[in-house]
Every structure is written in C-alpha cells, then in structure tokens.
Amino acid sequence: MSARDVIVPVAPGITAAVGLLKTDLQYEYTKAGLVELTKATDEELARVNAAVQALRDQVVAELDSDDIPRHEQQLSVIAECRYQGQGFELRAEMPAAELTQSNKHEITDSFHAAHKRDYGYAYPEAEVELITVRVIGSAAVRRIEIPKIAPTDGSSIDRALMFVRVTTFDDGRTLDTPRYDRTKLFAGDKVPGPAILVQHNSTTLVPPGYVAETLDYGNTRIRTLGE
Structure with missing residues (x-):
C-alpha cells in the first residue's frame, strides 16, 4: 500500500x-406491542408495565448467570415510538416508575424532543404510538492492562x-x-x-x-x- x-x-x-474483551457486557431484550399513548387505557398501560418487568427479569437473569453482582448491574428501559402512520421509530425515555395515566406524557415529550433533534421538527399534537419496549442491561468489565x-x-x-x-x-x-x-x-x-x-x-x-x-x-x- x-x-x-x-x-x-x-x-x-x-x-x-x-x-470484545475490552467491551462492556450488555444484554438487550425487546417486546413489541402497539399502544396509542394518548388513548391508552389502564389495561394497556398495565400490559406495558408487565412487559417491562418481564424483560427486566430476563436481563437480570442473564447478568446473574455471568456472576455480575446486583449492585454492578445497570438497567435502562427504552420506549421505541413513532407518530401514527410513520414507518420508523425513535427511542424515547420511559418513566422511572411504573407507567400511569399521569406520567405517560414523559414518553411522548421525550419522543417529540428526539424527533425535533433528529429531523428539525415535531408534531406535539399528533398521536404517538409505542411500538416496542426495550430493556438494556450492562456491566462494566475489568479493563485489560497491557x-x-x-x-x-x-x-x-x-x-x-x-x-x-x-x-x-x-x-x-x-x-x-x-x-x-x-x-x-x-x-x-x-x-x-x-x-x-x-x-x-x-x-x-x-x-x-x-x-x-x-x-x-x-x-x-x-x-x-x-x-
């Protein structure tokens, strides 16, 4: 050359x-299920919460099997959303607590902000659909010392x-x-x-x-x- x-x-x-040896350990699990957040019923929100808990349990089980202490396990929950009729999703933040009628706006607010950041515009009055819930579990690995x-x-x-x-x-x-x-x-x-x-x-x-x-x-x- x-x-x-x-x-x-x-x-x-x-x-x-x-x-690979220098990369942090990470597991991801997802659950798909269409929910129109503005119109979501208590039953639908309960279904989302159940899915999140099941995914968290799966991720924790994986990290446990790798002998990662619980205090070193880092979990994050992500909502993958889109405007109604869109063909793609963006990641939005899930509330820290269980999803309820009073805090579901945190997802839509996060999605509008992400859409504006990535595309330069947003539609705050448009319906936002929650397409996929994703739970990511990670743990820092010991760095290689050369x-x-x-x-x-x-x-x-x-x-x-x-x-x-x-x-x-x-x-x-x-x-x-x-x-x-x-x-x-x-x-x-x-x-x-x-x-x-x-x-x-x-x-x-x-x-x-x-x-x-x-x-x-x-x-x-x-x-x-x-x-």
Whole structure:
C-alpha cells in the first residue's frame, strides 16, 4: 500500500477478540406491542408495565448467570415510538416508575424532543404510538492492562533472529530476508527492512527501505528510512 508510517499492535491477528474483551457486557431484550399513548387505557398501560418487568427479569437473569453482582448491574428501559402512520421509530425515555395515566406524557415529550433533534421538527399534537419496549442491561468489565516490555539492553537484535530466507517483493526484487521472533525484541530495538516479524497470531512485513521500531508497550512502528 506504500504507507509511509504504520503502527502494528501487539497482537494484530486477534484485534477483534481483544476489542470484545475490552467491551462492556450488555444484554438487550425487546417486546413489541402497539399502544396509542394518548388513548391508552389502564389495561394497556398495565400490559406495558408487565412487559417491562418481564424483560427486566430476563436481563437480570442473564447478568446473574455471568456472576455480575446486583449492585454492578445497570438497567435502562427504552420506549421505541413513532407518530401514527410513520414507518420508523425513535427511542424515547420511559418513566422511572411504573407507567400511569399521569406520567405517560414523559414518553411522548421525550419522543417529540428526539424527533425535533433528529429531523428539525415535531408534531406535539399528533398521536404517538409505542411500538416496542426495550430493556438494556450492562456491566462494566475489568479493563485489560497491557504491561510495558523490557527496554533494549544494547545487545544485537540477532537475539531474536530465527532464520534467513530469500523473499520476492512486489517490485520484483528477490532479497535475503531475515525472520525475527517479535516476542524477543525489546523496546527501542530497530529492525531494518527487508525483514519479517513472526509471532503466534500474525506475521508483519518490514519492506526494503523501511525500519521497524519496537515501542514501550510492544507495539511496532514501521516507517520509511529517514522519517
């Protein structure tokens, strides 16, 4: 790609997996059911409340099964609404307490505000339909701590040399190209290209005319000579 400066992470072959490990745990459950909020009867509101409670129970059960203490579980309840006849929904806030005739306006007020924020206008007098109730349960995970690696001791990078093999590059040149064990390189070590850095989940090419420098946390910076 002829990039002049590249950062290669510690474990480039499993970057997606590392991202999952750093992401907070989250579960979502939904229940669909059309309710016209302005005209909603007590029976319909009771049905919404029952759905919310059932969804909360499901989410809590999932977090419990992951051994997440109750005080670390975070639950939020969302109403997905639309104007009558619309083909899409927006998220609105649900009241903190059970839904009643006296507080259901909190959903419609939130929906009007969301519609105005996203589209620049709202219809405060229009009927708002509650389409889906969504409960989201989450818990923060312990962050991955990546340690610094040992600084270079001034010794030759030959300590990491595995073998040398001829390699043909995109420009047609065939050159003797050493392979180095990346895990045996120290912070501050510089590997001139051509070279290949080998590790259990990936290999990293250092093209001719480039140099690879190992950074403090094991990342590798590859840049053109003279940069």
